[in-house]
Amino acid sequence: MCILHRKKESTYMLTYKIIACDMDETLLSSDASICRRNIEAIAKAKAQGVKFVPCTGRGFRSVEGVLKTLNLFDEAGQYVIGFNGASITENKGHRSLFWDPIPFDLADTIYRKSASYGLCMHIYTRDTVYISGVTPDEEDFLRGRMAYVPTAEKTLDFLRGKEEVCKLIIMHTDYSRLQEIHAEMLPLLDDITVSFSSNRYIEFMHKGVTKGVALLKLAAMLGVEPEETMAIGDNINDIEMLQAAGLSVGVHNLNPLIRQYCNVVTDATNNDGAVGEAIETFVLK
Numbered sequence: 001m002c003i004l005h006r007k008k009e010s011t012y013m014l015t016y017k018i019i020a021c022d023m024d025e026t027l028l029s030s031d032a033s034i035c036r037r038n039i040e041a042i043a044k045a046k047a048q049g050v051k052f053v054p055c056t057g058r059g060f061r062s063v064e065g066v067l068k069t070l071n072l073f074d075e076a077g078q079y080v081i082g083f084n085g086a087s088i089t090e091n092k093g094h095r096s097l098f099w100d101p102i103p104f105d106l107a108d109t110i111y112r113k114s115a116s117y118g119l120c121m122h123i124y125t126r127d128t129v130y131i132s133g134v135t136p137d138e139e140d141f142l143r144g145r146m147a148y149v150p151t152a153e154k155t156l157d158f159l160r161g162k163e164e165v166c167k168l169i170i171m172h173t174d175y176s177r178l179q180e181i182h183a184e185m186l187p188l189l190d191d192i193t194v195s196f197s198s199n200r201y202i203e204f205m206h207k208g209v210t211k212g213v214a215l216l217k218l219a220a221m222l223g224v225e226p227e228e229t230m231a232i233g234d235n236i237n238d239i240e241m242l243q244a245a246g247l248s249v250g251v252h253n254l255n256p257l258i259r260q261y262c263n264v265v266t267d268a269t270n271n272d273g274a275v276g277e278a279i280e281t282f283v284l285k
Contacts, residue, residue, distance in 0.1 A: 001264055001281055016283050017224045019045065020055040020081065020215045020241055021275055022233040023066065024145065024198055026251050027054065029271045032144035034069055037273030042070055045283050053218065055081040055211050055231070055241055057167070057197055060089045061127050062146035067091060083124055084195060084205055084237055085214035086166040088221075098217060099126070101164035102192070102206045108156040110188055110204055114170050115154045117181060122169035122201075123151070125159065138171055141200070168204040178202040195237035199255065203237060212240030232278050233258070234270065249278045 021027050029035055042052050052072065054063055059082045067073035067080070076092035088098035102110075114121050120138050123130040129148040131138075142148065151158070156165060172178050175196070182194060182202055193205045211231075219229055231238070231245035234254045242248035242261040250262035251274035259265065266274040 001267060001277065014228060014246060016050065016228055016230040016247065018051045018053055018215070018219055018222070018229040019279065019283065020053045020211070020229060020231045020245060022211075022235070022238050022241075023054055023056040023058065023063070025234045025253060025270050026232055026238075027066070027270070027275050028145075034066065035271070035273050035276070037268075037276035039070065041273075041276035041279040041284065045279050046072070048283070050283055051078060051222070053079050053081055053215075055085075055215065055233075055238075057082075057084045057201075057203060057237060058146055059083055059124060059126065059129070059166075060087065060094060062129065079218060081211060081214045081218065083166045084193075084197075084203060084209060085211045085240075086205055086209045087126070088214055088218050097221065098214065099166070100206050100209050101126075101166040102168070102204070104156070104160065104165065106188075106191060107165040107168060108160075110168055110185070110192065111156050111165075112154065113185055113188060114168065117170065120171040122148070122167075122171070123156070123159070123165060124167035124169070125163040125165055128163070135171075137173065138200075141198075166205065166209075169201045171200055172202075173200050175199065197235050197237040199235070210240035211238060212242075212244035215241055215244050230278070230282060232275055247282060249282075251275070 060080050072078045078091040080089050086100045120133040130151045131148045132151050191207045193209050195203045227246035229245045230247040231241045232249045234251045239261050248263045250265040252266050253269040266277045268274040268277045
C-alpha cells in the first residue's frame with residue numbers, strides 16, 4: 001500500500017462505516033468477474049456492520065448480478081449509488097431514495113448533437129440502457145458487464161412521455177477526441193455535469209450529479225459522518241467521490257490523472273484484489 005497524501009494517524013484509526021466502491025476496473029476484474037479476495041473481504045466487512053456500496057455509472061438493474069455475488073441482493077439496509085450519483089437505491093425491493101434525471105428537452109438536445117458525430121452512444125433510463133452504433137470493440141467491452149437494447153434512433157422522441165433519461169454517453173477510445181467533443185459541446189452544457197470513465201466514455205448527467213454528492217447524501221441519510229466513509233476508485237468519474245470521502249483509495253491500475261486525489265494507492269490491481277487489500281488494511285481490524 002503506497003501512501004501518497006498522509007492524513008493524521010488518528011484518521012487511519014477511524015472506524016469506516018461506509019465503503020463506496022467503483023465497479024469497472026476497480027471492484028471488477030478485467031473479465032468482469034470479482035476475485036475471491038474481494039468477495040471475502042467484503043463479506044467480513046459486512047459482518048462488522050459496514051455498508052459496502054457499489055458506486056457506479058451503471059443503473060441498479062445492471063448491478064444485480066454483482067449484488068448476488070456479494071450476497072447483498074435484496075438486502076435491507078444495503079445500497080447502490082447508480083448513474084454516477086443520479087440515483088440512490090436501497091437493495092431491498094429496489095427502493096428509490098434519490099433520483100435526478102436530466103430535463104428531457106435538454107437530454108434530447110444533447111443527444112441530437114451527439115448523434116451528429118456518428119459515434120457509439122448510450123442512453124440511460126432508470127431501468128434500461130439503449131445503445132446506438134455499437135462497435136465490435138464496444139460489444140466486447142460490454143459483454144458480461146450489462147445488458148442493453150440496440151437502437152438506431154437519432155432523437156429521444158421514442159422515449160418522450162415514457163421514460164426519463166439520467167445519463168448520456170459518447171464512446172471513443174481516443175481520449176483526446178472525447179476532449180475535442182467536450183469542447184465543441186460546451187455551449188449546450190450549462191446545466192450538465194460532464195465526466196469521463198473507463199478510458200473510453202464521455203458522460204453527461206444533470207448538473208450537480210456526482211458520485212461524491214451522492215455519497216454524502218447517503219451518509220447523511222444514515223447518520224454517518226463524512227470522515228467515516230472510505231472511497232475506492234480508478235478513474236476521472238471517481239474524483240468527487242474520492243474528494244468527499246474520509247479516506248480515498250486508488251487502485252494500482254488507476255488513471256494517473258486521479259492519483260493526486262488519493263490518500264493511498266493499493267499494491268494490487270483490480271485483477272488481483274485491490275478492493276480486498278484496501279478493506280483488509282483499513283476496515284478489518
